[in-house]
Each structure stands twice: as structure tokens, then as C-alpha cells.
Amino acid sequence: MPSIATIALIPLLPFAGFVLLGIFGRTALKKPAGYLGTALMLASCILALYTAYGYFFDFGKIHGAYQKLVPFQMTWLEFSKDVSINIGFILDPLSAMMLVVVTFISLMVHIYSLSYMKGEERFGTYYAFLGLFTFSMLGLVLSSNIFQIYIFWELVGVSSFLLIGFYYDKPSAVAACKKAFIVTRFADLGFLIGILVLSYYGGTLDFGTLIARLTDPSSTQMQAAVNASFLGASALTWGAVLVFIGGAGKSAMFPLHIWLPDAMEGPTPVSALIHAATMVVAGVYLVARLFPVFAISVPGALHVVAYIGVVSAMIAAVIACTQTDIKRVLAYSTMSQIGFMMFALGVSGYGGEAGLGYSASLFHLFTHAMFKALLFLGAGSVIHFVHSNEMKDMGGLRKLMPVTHITFLIACLAIAGVPPFAGFFSKEEILLAASRGNTGIYYMALITSGLTAFYMFRLYFRIFWNKEAGHDAHHGKEGGFALLFPLVLLALCAAGAGFIPFGEYVSSDGTPLHSEFDPVFSIAPVALGVAGILLASWFYLRANDRADRVAASLKGLYTAAYNKFYIDELYLFITKKVLFNLVGRPAAWIDRNIVDGAVNLVGNETVAFSKLIKKLQSGKVQQYAIVFLGGVLVLAVLFIYIWH
Amino acid sequence: MNLLYLIGLPVLTAAALLLARSKEQVRWISFAGSVAQLALALALYFAFRQERAAGNTAAMLFDQTWPLFKSLHINFHVGVDGISVAMILLTSFVVVSGVLVSLNIEKMTKEFYFLLILLSLGAYGFFISLDLFVLFFFLEIAVIPKYLLIGIWGSGKKEYSANKLALMLMGGSALVLVGLLGLYYASHGGTFDLMELSHLGIPADTQRILFPLLFVGFGVFTALFPLHTWVPDGHSSAPTAGSMFLAGISMKLGGYGCLRVAVFLLPVGAKEYANIIIVLSSIAILYGAFATMMQKDLKYINAYSSVSHVGFSLLGIGMLTHTALTGAVLQMVSHGLMTALFFAVIGMVYDRTHTRMVNDLGGLMKMMPFIGTIFFIVGLCSLGLPGLSGFVAEMTVFMGSWENADLFHRIATITACMSIVVTAVYILRAVGKVMMGPVTNPVYLTLKDANWNEKLAAVILLAGILAIGLAPFWLNDLVRPATETIAHQILQVTK
């Protein structure tokens, strides 16, 4: 088992990068910022691989099952004797796998950015932010305490905010980063209340104890949690659903997904890292982390997860078919794929064969990270080349950028589920789990995977084929080594990662899950995928107006999908019209006019009263004298005749 | 550790200021004096820890008594527990940075610093006194300088604001005074001593009358809804250091008083009025946050957000559980540092651009990365980002509040939690408008970043925020035993 320092260094090295570059990145370390950040990331990645390797093949497995290890824990903030926020590391298959994913993708993005962000004025700051994000994400996956997750959850959110808003002088970027933060913050509110509920009934914030208590039907905590009910559901269900809302916000699940497409305002490598491969799967990670509670104690909440997941997957796929900004297409595709992971968790059971969905979900998370990062980096390379995000500015780039073209194609094949690329295996498992768990979801998923193939190849054809080389020579040539190396490496992973026997290592209860490959089952999804590709090629391989004609014939649906089903407008209506105008403005008005008005009224009334009585003090001596004389007379009469 | 140093030092500084001959001397004397205060506060903290580590479990440490009016049993009694130490630390941090950011004051420099030092004297005295008479004395010392600071060095409708602030605070003090006298006579023996009073067991009927007096009286100081309206006006009119002191120190006097006098001495009253406090503070939290959303002036934004944030500490007090009380204290410290820093940054922006209107500003990050970064960090602290102090305090309050299992407390807690979203909205709006986006005015392109004193001031406060945010355990360990004493008082009532 590696020493605590080794594990601690995995997140702390990027953090050191953040601190150093954050303070000196504008001045002393401006030039070497990229290399410094990348070197630290490389070291962190090696340590992570070493730790994960050690966990999976050396010390992690005891009695045939992978154990949850907590090598280090310290009290960070104590609430009461039992309840405290502890900062610690947890090592289990889930976190070990995530360590690898996060550090690896982050390293790729670091390398890629050396070239992509070159010449940027705030180059050092960029690497500082990347360091902060990687640190937070690693802290998140290593969390041993539910509150620790929340802490890093928020930090991830803020680093995402910083990176989306990196080009802060662009108003659209500012709007996007605000939107991303606020929407996820709203979801975090659910998460926070969920934590409060779970910790109250569980009597602890520690994952191990919490899960143990809340999955054991005989424990007092569990009984209390099940018996306490609110609005017809048990407290435990509420807690689990609320926590899931937090996860749904971060993972851009319907209806909290609206921030993700806008988040594409950030630099493209950032989108690859945060909004494709790592941060957005935090929600999946969170549900997976609490999976025993969901699966054993509150199956109702798990159904919510499943339906939200599949609905998101489907809606996102439909919208993705109509978008013209390539990064937005990828964003919706990300949302759709995360939907896959979510419903895979949702249809899964706990332990043994029933836990297939769990393994499949995380397997998909793993492969998706590879090919989606690749897609984004490839898209970045294209954007770098043509200086535009719009499809109409592209076309026929396959000869101009051969490496990008090939790697992008591999990624598209992977996401479309064409064997033997990585996506095929993970998606097969998900569909298999869905078909076993819930047929309705299975058919929806099947359609969605067909749509996935269609929109991905629409993207591919429109970038690399379609019009023939309508570009001038001024675009220069494809990027250099730093730009292409990550593409190639990721392409290799996207092509080969599917052959990892994932269930052996990562399963719901730690015992290896042997999944057998069933060729008969695969016929339908693969056929659908191929059909999607063929359809896309019919529409987009050559420049023609077939697509437009179809779009025109489906006008209503097309327009709705193109406008993302008006969900943004709905939110805008709620926030601008309802919250601002109906709550905020009246609150401000009431404060100024009624509450403060009351204070001023008291003041003014006092002044008015004093104005009234000050007339007695007229300054006229004779008036005083008369009053004085009258007073003397009255007192004299009183004293002489009445009170003598 | 002799607590009298804490009083003696500001007095000496003030005396030295009176003798100073030039503005330069005045500045350096105040700076040296405030740094000495900081050193003293840190020394007190370490001495306190040492004493506790040595096993001294007395409720109040370092206590000393001198008779003041023998026949009335009024003593000059001082002593500190964890809460006081935390507050003293907070005060010293704010004083140093307040002095630093106002080094550019040219108008009546000597008087300005004299008042600042006087205010700090009032605060230190207030936090260490264990005799209610002395406590009230120092409370009043802290009020007058505020009036003058706003009235003389303020901006905007400063006379109105100064009057409003002084009158409302004086009104609060009047209630406090009545309450204190009530306590004095309720104690039969006639004593103002805090610790003696806490053992007396004042009859429930008396508590029922006295508690609202004391709580509302101190509540005015700490912006208890709906008596908070001096906050926006006062803060926005005050000079930068004035706002910092006002929000960072003076509002904490009220919170401390609520906790130390009202709740600690009158647990029965606290128990009976707790629900009202909770309702008021939940309203304040959410309503303050919504009201902030609509503000256009940066200082108003921070002032309303203060109302909202201070609501958390009042909520913690109203919840009456040990954790919630701890959270209330943490929130006071955290909010003090945070809001002082926020006002400091707003002052820096204002000094350069001569406007505080959000809509007029834009894109300042480019010209002043340091100020922009601090502005952003303090905004994040305000919206409760982990790693900064606000998170620690708010979460402690939430956890403590959640320990009350009934629906009423639950709803109040959730209401309070909702403010974290609204806070994010207004903070990001401010940050997005002021620091990010395109530069709205070409004049701004020539603006300079912070100079050394402003940087130092910001860094000092930021150090405090980070020290709490990254490693809250030291503060928690300091405060928890002290709040346990108070929670114990309440617990006894329940039994």
C-alpha cells in the first residue's frame, strides 16, 4: 500500500501548481507556467496510476472482494461528538478508477493547452485554474466524508466558473459562467439539504458508517429514517432524492442541464476536461458512491435516477441533431451520454449479477471520458484551425488535418457504439442492464443510441467532408506535437479501452463481476448505430439540401429542438420575471419604503410633534409672564385653599 | 496575560495621537498601535490556549476584579472565554486593516484615527468585561465614534445616515440599559456580575420581561430584522474604514451581547422567544438576500448582504443547540472579516473610479488584477465557498439548526439554506458586472492596481479568512467549550 504522502500528493501537486501560478503566474512564472503545471500534473498522474495499480492488483483485494480503505482521516470541523467533517482519503475501486481518469485526462489537457493556449495573456492564470480544478476534482473523488464531497463539489464548481469565464471580457462568457455556477448552486442546495437529512438520521457524516447504518434495516438510524415521513415519502427517500438533485445539477441532467451548452464559452481544452470528462460525471460518481443506500434502502429514489437519466439522454440526443455549433453538439452529446450512465445506475441492483448496471455505468464513464475528451480536443484543434465554432465554416478538412481527422473518426465510432471501439462495450453493457431492469427504458435507450450515431456522424461529415476544401491556405497547418500527441494517445485509449474487463475491477459490492459478451443481443444496437451513420452520410457526406428539406418538413419539431425545447426561455422567465420582478424588486421596495419608511416615520412624527409643542416656546416674554403669573395664582390658590 | 493591556494599548495610542505633530506621525502612530493590538490579540490567543491546555477549565480565564462603586456592588471585572478571544482576534484584524486602508485620509487625519482607536477601545472593553455595568459603558464608547466617523468623513447623505444610525443604536442601548437594570434588581443582592447572575436562576416571569428588552436592544446593533435599516444607510455613507469597523466590529458587539447577556443569563426567556427569533432571522436571511439582488450601489449590496449574513448568526442563536450557537459565533467572526474586506475592496474601487454604481463599472479586472482577485475571493467567501470562512460558519449553523427535529425548525433551516443560491446570484452579478465584461469607461484603462498599504490590509484580512476556511478546527476548538457553557444553561432549563 502506498504511503499516505503518496496519495496526498496526488491532489496536492496540482494544488501547489495553483498556489504558485496563482500568485506568480502573472509575473515571475509567466513563461514557464505551462511546463510547471504540466510537470506537476505528470507527477500527480504517475502517482495516481501507481496507486490505482497497487490498489487493483496488489493490496486492494481481500478475500476476493475489493475493500473500502480509508488510509487517512483527520477531523476538520467538529459539530458534535459523532458528527464531524473529516478530511480523508477513501480508496475503493470507484475512487481508484476516477483517480486514473481525472489525472490522465487532466494531463492530456495540460499538454494540449501548451500549444492551444500559447500566447494567451493570462497563460499562467489559466494553468493555475487548471491546477485548482484538478485538485478539487481529485479531492472530490477521494472524499471519505459526505461533507468533504460537498466541499470539493463546491470547489469544482468554482473552478469551472473560473475557467468558463476565462475570457472574462466577453459578455457571453461572463453570462455563461454565472449561469453555470448559479444553476449548479441551485442543485447544490438540494445536495446540502440531502446531506443534512442523511447525516441527521445517520448520525454521522462518514461514508462508511453512514452507508452501513442506512443499509442495515435493523439499525435504529435506519428505522428512524424510514419511519419519519414527509409529504408521503420517507425521510431517507427525501434525503437520497435531494442528494441526487445535487448530482443532477452537476451532471447536467434534465431539467438542470441548461448551463452545460453555454459553458462551451470556455476555452476548448477546458470543455474537454471539465464539461466532458470529469466534472460533469461527478453526479454519477456521487450516486455511485451512495449506491448501496439507493439500491438497498430507497429503490424509489433509484427509479427517479433512472427516469431522469433516460429522459435527459433522449432529449439531449434530439437537440444535438439540430445544433450547428460543434461544441454545443458535443455538449448535448455529453449530456446524453451522462444520461446513459445515470439510468444504468438507476436500473441496477446491488451486488452480484444484479449489479451489472453499476459496473456498466462506471465503465461507460471511463470510456466516455476517453472518447469525449478526444472529441473535444479534436474539435478544439478544428476550431484552432478555422477560428470558428460554426459548422457552416467547416467542411472538407480531412486532407488539411489528417491526424485530427483520423482520431476524431475513432472517437465518433466509439461513441456511436461500433465494435470494437470502447464505446461499444460499455454501451452494450448498459443496454443489457436496462433490458434486464426495465424494458421501457431499454427501448428509449436503444433509440437514443441510434440518434447518437446519427448526430455524431452528422458532426463528423460536416467537419471533414461535405463541401470540398472551401478554405484558403491562410489557415496554415495542423497544430504541433503538443496538440496532436494527446489526440493520438486518447485515440488509442478510445479504441482499446473497451477490452478492459471492467466488471472484474469495479462492481457494486466489490466482488468481481464476470460479464459475458452476447453477440445476439448486440445485433439491434449495432444495427441501429450503423443505420444512424448511414443516414448521416446520406444527408451530409456531400453538400446537398436533403437535410434542409427534412428539417422543413418537420418544421415544428425541428424548431423546438433547435431552440433546445425552450427550456432556457422558461428558466429565464422564472428567474427574470418571477424571482427578480416578483420577489427581489418587492423585497427591495418593501425594505426602502415600508421597513425603512416605518423608521423614518417614527423620526418624522417625533419632529412633527416637537414642531407642534415648540410653539409654546414662542420667545415672547409677555406670554411667558402671563403663563407664569397664571401658574403662580393657581398654585397659590391650590396651596392656600385646597392643600393647606 | 493581563487583560488590561487590551484597554491600555488603545488608550496609549490615542494619547500619543493627541501629541502627534504631523499627519505622517499620526499615520505611523496609528499603524504601530494597531499592529501592537494585533500582536496582543494573538498573544492573548496563544496564552489562552496554553492555559486551557494546562488544564484550566474555569469558564473565564485571566479574570481580574477591582471595585468600582462598592456600595452598588459594581466592579470592574474582566475575563475572557473562547468567544471573547475569537472576537478580540477579529477586532484586531479589522483594526489593522482599517487603519491601513485609510492611510490616504487627508481631512482631519488626527481626529479620524483618534476615533478609530477609540472605537477599538470600546470593542475590546466590551468583549472582555464581565460586569454588565462596564460592558454597557464600553458599548456606549463604541457608538459615538461611529456617529462622528459617518457624519464628518462620510459621503452621500451622511448627516441623515449618521443621525439614523446613532439614534437607532442609542435606542437599542436604551433598551439594553433598561434590561440591565432589570437584571440588577432581579438579582436581589444587586449585582451586575455576569457570572454571578448566571448562577442565580432568575425567575421565569422576570426573564420573560427582560429577555426581549435585552435581545432586541442588542439586536439593533446586529441588524435584527426589522430594525436593520440603519445598516444600508450607515454603511453606504461611512468612509471605508468606518464601514469596515461598523460591519466588522460594531455589528458583532450586538451579536456578542445577544449571546453573552440575553441568552446566557436568561435561558428561559431565550427558550420562549426562540421561535420568534428564528422567524425573524429566517426572514432577514432570505429577504436580505433578495433585497440585495436589486441594489445598484456596491456598498448597498454589501450592506444588505450583511443583513442576510448576520441573520445566520441570529438564526444560530435562535436555534439554541450547542452546534448552532458555535456556528453563530463562527459566523460572527467570519462575517466580520469578510465584510470588512469587502468594504475595503469597495473603497479601493471607489477611490479609483469615483463611483460605486454597479452599472457604471465594468472590466476592472484587466487594470487591477489584485483588487479584482480579492473582490472575487471575498465574493466567494460571502456565497459560502469551502476553503473560505463563510462556508465553515454557515455549515455549522445549518448542522446545528438541523438538530432540532420538528417541522418548524426544518422549514426555517431550509429557508436559510435557500439563501446560498440567492447569494450566489447577487455576488456573481456584482463580480460579473464590476470586474468582468468589457471595460465600460475608457478612463478606467489608466487606473492603477492597489498600492502597498491596501495590499497589506487585504492580505491581513484574507489571511484570517483563509485561516478559518482552510483549518477551521482551531477556531472551533476555541469557541466550542465556551458555547457549551451557554448551551448548558439552556439545557438545564429544559430539564
Added chain:
Amino acid sequence: MNGSTIIFYLLAALTIVCGVLSVSTRQIFRAAIYLIFSLIGIAGIYFWLDYQFIAAVQVVVYVGGIVVLIIFSIFLTQQAGELLPKQKIGRKIFSVLAVFCGFALTMVQVYQHAFYENDGEAVKPVVANIGKQMLSTKQGGYALPFEVVSILLLAALVGCIVIAISKKEETA
């Protein structure tokens, strides 16, 4: 009815009638003159009572000093032939009522009160006696009040000068 009585009543009538005229006439100079006669009437009463010294002082200080001062100030502030402004009728009625009630009350009290007369050897209020007691520092002596009054007079003198002089300097 002897001469002394007649003289007394004449003096009394002079005093009261002139007093009333002095407060009721609308020509200010005449008011001053009536005041003089009223004061002289009082001096006469002092004579009648055998208090010659006081009577002399009264004539010298009041008639010769204060009233002359008043007349000078009238010259300084008043235009010739101008009538004094009328007071509001309501104020007049109220004043008359109050004054009448007060007078009635006083007189009722005076007549109901039995004054106790002290017997004893009467001291002649001649100048020699007055001077002795005035400057005596023994029991019953008035040296201290005398000094106090003299200082008061001095202070008043200085005060008058200051008041009168201050404006001039400002305007100059």
C-alpha cells in the same frame, strides 16, 4: 382725622394714580414723567414713615438716576410724537383679570392675616445708626452684603460697557 392722615392719603393717591397712569398712557415720555411722580410719592411715604435716609436715597437714586437713565434711553430709541403700540385686546383683558384676581387674593390674605407685632426698643433709623450697622462686621452687621453689592454694581458697570461697546467694534 388729622393732618398726618390726610398727607398719607394724598401721598398714597399720588403714588397709585401716577403708577396707573404710567402704565396706561400711550405716550412714552409721559409715562416716564408719571413714573417720577409715583416714585416721589413713595419717597413721600418713606418720609411719612420717618425713614428720611431711605426717602433721600429713593429720590436721589430713582428719580435722579434711574428715571433719568430711562429718559435718556427714550431719547435714544424713540421718535418724537410716536404713540406706543397697542396691545392685543385679549391680552389686555386677560391681564386685567389676572391682576385683579391676584390683587384680590393678596388683599384677602393680608386682611385675614394677624400680624404679630414685636415689642422692643425701637431703633431710630438715622444715618448714624445705619452707617454703624452697615459697616459692622459683628453679629447683625452688613459689611459683607455691602461689599457684595458693590462688586455687583461694578460688574454691572463693566457689563454695561461691554454690551454697549461690542457692536461698535464689529461694525468698525
Added chain:
Amino acid sequence: MMEPGLYQILFISAALFFTGVYGFLTRRNLITMLMSVELILNSVNLNFIAFNKYLWPQKMDGLFFTLFVIAIAAAEAAVAIAIIINLYRSHNSIDVENAEDLKY
């Protein structure tokens, strides 16, 4: 007609006193108000003398008080007239109705 005695003198002094009060209340000119005050003072003096004469013939305290009152009245008149003249200079009027700057 009765033999004049204490009561008659008291009657005179009371009449004089209230005459003075009436003048003080109704006169609007400051100088005439001052005259009314002189009348009041004289009525008091008369009382002192009368009491001294009829009730305490063996002492002269009443007489001394009268003397002091006259002295003080002289000082008072001097100061009052200084003030009146000053007022006249600044306000161009010695009407008491106009001399109300110190109100409120």
C-alpha cells in the same frame, strides 16, 4: 377715614405691585416694561420698610434690604438699558414682540 397703618401701606404696595404687573404684561415697548419693573421693585421696597416700621421696630434689616434692592435696581436698570439700546441698534426696534430671536 381710618388711621393709616400697616394695612394701608400694604394696600398701596399691593396696588402698586399689580399695577406694575399689568404694565409688564401689556406694554410692548421694552422701556415701558422696564418702568413697570421699577414699580414692582418699589412696591417691594415699600413692604420692607412698612414691616420694619410696624413689626420689627427694634431692627433695621428691612431698611438694609431696601437699600440693597435700590442698589441692585440701579444696576439692573443700567444693564437693561444697555441691552435695550443694543437691541435697538441691531433690530431697529424695541418692541418686545419682535425680540424673539431666542425662541425654540
